[in-house]
Amino acid sequence: MNHVPRLLASSVVRGSRLGQSHGGLFLVDMVEGTIEQKLDWNRTDIDISGRGGDRGLRGIAFHRDNIIVAANAEILFLDRAFNWTDTYTCRFLRHCHEIAVHGELLFVTSTGFDSILTFDLRSRTFVQGLQLRYEAGTAKALAYDPQAAQGPAPSQALHINSVTATSTGIHVSGLRMQQLLRLRGEEVVAVASLPTGTHNAQLLAGGLIYNDTAADRVCFHSGGRIVTMSVPGYPHEQILNSERVDAGVARPGFARGLCEVAPGMIAVGSSPSTLSIHDLRSGTRVLSRNLSMDVRNAIHGLAVWPYEE
Secondary structure, X not given: OOOOOOEEEEEXXXXXXXXXXXXXXXXXXXXXXXXXXXXXXXXXXXXXXXXXXXXXXXXXXXXXXXXXXXXXXXXXXXXOOOOEEEEEOOOOOOOEEEEEEEOOEEEEEEOOEOEEEEEEOOOOEEEEEEEEEEEOOEEEXXXXXXOOOOOOOOEOOOOEEEEEEEOOEEEEEEOOOOEEEEEEOOEEEEEEEOOOOEEEEEEEOOEEEEEEHHHOEEEEEEOOEEEEEEOOOOXXXXXXXXXXXXXXXXXXXXXXXXXXXXXXXXXXXXXXXXXXXXXXXXXXXXXXXXXXXEOOEEEEEEEEOOOOO
């Protein structure tokens, strides 16, 4: 296991109050077991209604020497030392989940508008919005200008939560979408079927992988074979604050956050905040590190740290 890279994870503390920490960034050495909190997200100028609301930090991406992190309605730029350098937003960015970089473009899930926003990393501006919808069972994309005063109405019918970007296209999925979609401009093609209640669905290692959050597991489909791997569970007495928080706000086992760490190996996040390494070939969990036993504290974004010296 000495080949596993360090991971950068973001967290959301569901149900936290103003003045308390409601998330952060953690640099984790999975082999050595060291956990460094690099940023404590405890702003008080946020809306804490609902389960997550404005709380915590979300998707993670990298571009050159920039660490890019999504908050609820803004994109944060940090340097390699985790100094916060810039912030960007637009009126159509709300309840962001995952983000992805390809070339000089950043793709952002705007869950509150059922949209994918494109952010130009050279001009540092939002340059395109695509709102997804289904018409007569077929996925469509409505293009709009994210800088304009007028645009689509807020919507969470699909609860878009995942985006990945490669030369083959932009792949998108959501909690209430039963398909992984590929976007090329305004062209939308369904490339795989999904159950409801997923996060982080993407094409990987010649197959389809996703967090089956509703079933507390990660699933890998390849060549007609389906591998299911449960996230770690803990005895009830070891979990903190479970008696203070309704299960609709936070529950153990919530699987979210996923990235490839080596060929045939992935990292997965779950609650209470835990990172696990899974071997796709054997379908086994080979290593786990717990960051917090507070049931409210959940992993959100997860990425391989690219700046190893």
